[in-house]
Amino acid sequence: MTNAHRKFWGWGTEDQTASAEERAFLGAALAKRYATALPTPVPPPKVEDIALRAPRLAVPSNLQRIATTDQRERLIHAYGKSFPDSVRMFQRHVPHPPDVVVYPESEADIVATLDWAGRAGAAVIPFGGGSSVVGGVECDVGDSYKGVITIDLAKLAGVLEIDRESRAARIEAGVFGPALEAQLKPHGLTLRHFPQSFEYSTLGGWIATRSGGHYATLYTHIDDFVQSMRVITPAGPIETRRLPGSGAGPQPERLFLGSEGILGIITEAWMRLQDQPKFRASATARFADFLAGARAVRALGQAGLYPSNCRLIDANEAAGAGAGSAGSLLVLGFEGADHPLDAWMSRALELVRDHGGLIVNDQPKEGASGHRLGAAGAWRNAFLRAPFYREVLVPSGLIADTFETAITWDKFQAFYATVTSRMQEVLARVTGRPGTVTCRFTHVYPDGPAPYFTFQALGRFDALLDQWRTIKEAANDVVIAAGGTSTHHHAVGRDHRSGYARECPPLFADALRAAKSRLDPQGLMNPGVLIDPADRVVGIRGAMRPG
Ligand SMILES: Cc1cc2nc3c(=O)[nH]c(=O)nc-3n(C[C@H](O)[C@H](O)[C@H](O)COP(=O)(O)OP(=O)(O)OC[C@H]3O[C@@H](n4cnc5c(N)ncnc54)[C@H](O)[C@@H]3O)c2cc1C
Structure with a gap:
């Protein structure tokens, strides 16, 4: 992938975007949901729309071959792909771009770049795909650094x-x-x-x-x-x-x-x-209510069957994805390379029925396409397209984001009720009208699920960042207070630091800081993420600062 057509303000490349039909469908659905016409969307930014501060670092001669200060490159590496990242790009607000982007071609190049950063007093941000949704590649590191070097690993991409x-x-x-x-x-x-x-x-x-x-x-x-x-x-x-x-x-x-x-x-x-898997079995079931579905998933998780797919999607999320409105949806799948999976699926379906599930679609055992058909297929399609919808929602003033966590089964029911009602309350308070909160399970353990919440509300384009911050901080707060983890798989970055600081035992945080001091004595590496380096406090987004 080259960076020539990679969007710096959204997901994917410039030729990948929501289609005219998708835009029309979303526009109509949202106008109906919020009973108001949506404002005219702000157009996406062009490279020349955004004035960046001049690079503060002079690249040494041994690194000029692999370093760039090109404006598009600095924009691509300025943010990740979270909701606030998208908002700031549409608002043309990029006060802290990297000064230089380096593309190492060998480990020796990385060592030379770290040496330069040490001499120059610059922070270093490792960058993979830049898909962080928690501020993980952000360059706002405060004034104690003389500049920021982003190291993009794209040229180290081989199976060796x-x-x-x-x-x-x-x-x-x-x-x-x-x-x-x-x-x-x-x-x-x-x-x-x-x-x-x-x-x-x-x-x-x-x-x-x-x-x-x-x-x-x-x-x-x-x-x-x-x-x-x-x-x-x-x-x-x-x-x-x-x-x-x-x-x-x-x-x-x-x-x-x-x-x-x-x-x-x-x-x-x-x-x-x-x-490569050769055997697959998939099925879809409906449950009248999400908690009945959760009980079935717990039984599945504790049966030692280990389905590769076990996604419970609540009724509102399933309906919003065009996967029907007849209750919560359970998408179940097994796969393997060695043996047919009929016995595993049969037992799983027995458990589903025992917990009140209605099997709506039991797909051919060895076809690869079961998960692409029917309600499961509709949900899968919406899931794959969702990253492109943000560029329709943000410029129209919608707040649309997700958060994910994990919780033990004994606390799940109360957790689900508390998180959902608290989020509905905060969305209404911040935006002045009701929003939506939906939930699905992304992963399942014998001792608990990993619930993934999606929220949406109609905000105000010029106030989106502040509105989002208040909502996000409420989410961080309620998830920890109700017994969950600050993140199941999106990482801590900057946006989950307030939650991470509360769940991480203080002595362990000290030990981690000590390990960092040994490996990174000058505190150069990704300041502001996870923990602050010893003796430095790094700028992190407003309310996201841990107490
Ligand atoms: C639409 C969308 C869907 C997503 N779905 C998922 C999902 O299903 N599951 C999931 O887990 N996450 C998901 N994410 C979050 C994100 O994709 C993951 O966190 C992913 O692992 C980040 O990989 P990356 O290469 O893009 O890393 P980056 O975003 O470039 O970096 C992430 C963090 O890792 C550090 N880093 C990157 N490379 C290195 C390296 N080589 N050495 C040391 N540090 C490094 C960075 O400094 C940063 O702190 C999603 C994000 C988006 C936008």
Whole structure:
């Protein structure tokens, strides 16, 4: 992928956008929902619409080959892809772009760039696909840094080695999802890590954020596929050993999984792979109410069946996606490379029926297309298109965002009621009219689900950022207060720091800060994300600052 046509203000490339039919459908649905005509949308920005401050750093001669201060490049690397990122781009508000973007072609280039950053007193932001939705690649690092260097890993994108016997591969961190799968396919192998952002996110980004992918159960996070990794820290390289398992003390990989670029740059990893699946079974069920569906999902999660797909979608979200209005929808799927899955599916459907589910669609066992048909297919299509709808919603003044968490089953019912009612109350208070809050499960564990909430309300274009901040902070607050985690798979970044600070034991936060001081003594790496470096307080978005 080149950056020539990559949108700096939205998802994907400039030729990928909501179609005229989708715009018309959304416009009509929203006007009806909010009983008002929507304001004329603000057009998307052009590169020349936004004045950026002059770069504050002079690139040394040994790095000029791989560094750029091009305006489009600085814009592409200024923000991630969250709702507030999109708002600020449509508002043409980019006060803190990176000064320089570097595209290393080798680890030696990364070492040289970190050395330069140290000499220059500049912050360093590791950048994969830039699909962060939590402010993870933001360059607003405060005045104690002399500038910001963003290191984009896009040129380190190869599958370097394949160990067919152990079913693993050594892979460079900057590879995007489709290019990774294309390199594995000739070997009959797959990573099968498909976050919704798969097309525009990278292996290094997935590892650094503990991304959640394709599998609804068992292998929910990228963590489960990481065998070993290599990280370049400002204090030197760290490479962990390739092992199928080990009990030798705290596992070094664990320190870097979820480190969000604050300890160093992950350059490559040995990843555990799968054979391409040959057997699939899928089914769709309806439940009169979401909590009955949740009980069925708990039974499924605790039965040891491990479905690859187990997505419970509440009635409003299913209806909004065009997947019918007859209650909550459960999309269930099994897949594997070794044996037919009929027995697993039969038992799963028994459990669904035992909990009041109505099977509406039991797809052919070995067809790959079950999840693409009927209500499940309609929901899947809306899910894949949703990232493009933001560029219709934001310029019309809509607040539309999501948050995700995990909670144990014993607390789930009260949690769901509390979060939903608190969010409805805050949307109405902030915007002066009711909004919508919907929920689905993205992943399921024997001891609890990972609920994913989507909210929408009609705001005011010029006030969107402040309105969003108030709502987001209420979400952070209620999720932690009601017993959930600040994030299940979107990472902490800057936007979840207030929640993370409350759930992370203080002594552990001190230990993490000490590890950072050892690996990054000058506090150069991604300041403002996860924790503040020792002795520095970094600017993070307004109300998002932890107490
Ligand atoms: C439409 C959409 C859908 C999404 N769906 C999902 C989903 O299904 N599951 C999910 O988990 N997330 C999802 N996300 C969030 C995002 O895609 C993930 O956090 C993803 O893992 C980020 O990967 P990236 O390569 O884009 O990383 P970036 O956004 O570039 O970076 C993310 C963080 O990791 C750090 N980082 C990146 N690369 C490296 C590296 N090589 N070494 C060290 N640090 C690094 C960055 O500094 C930053 O803090 C979605 C986002 C969007 C916009």
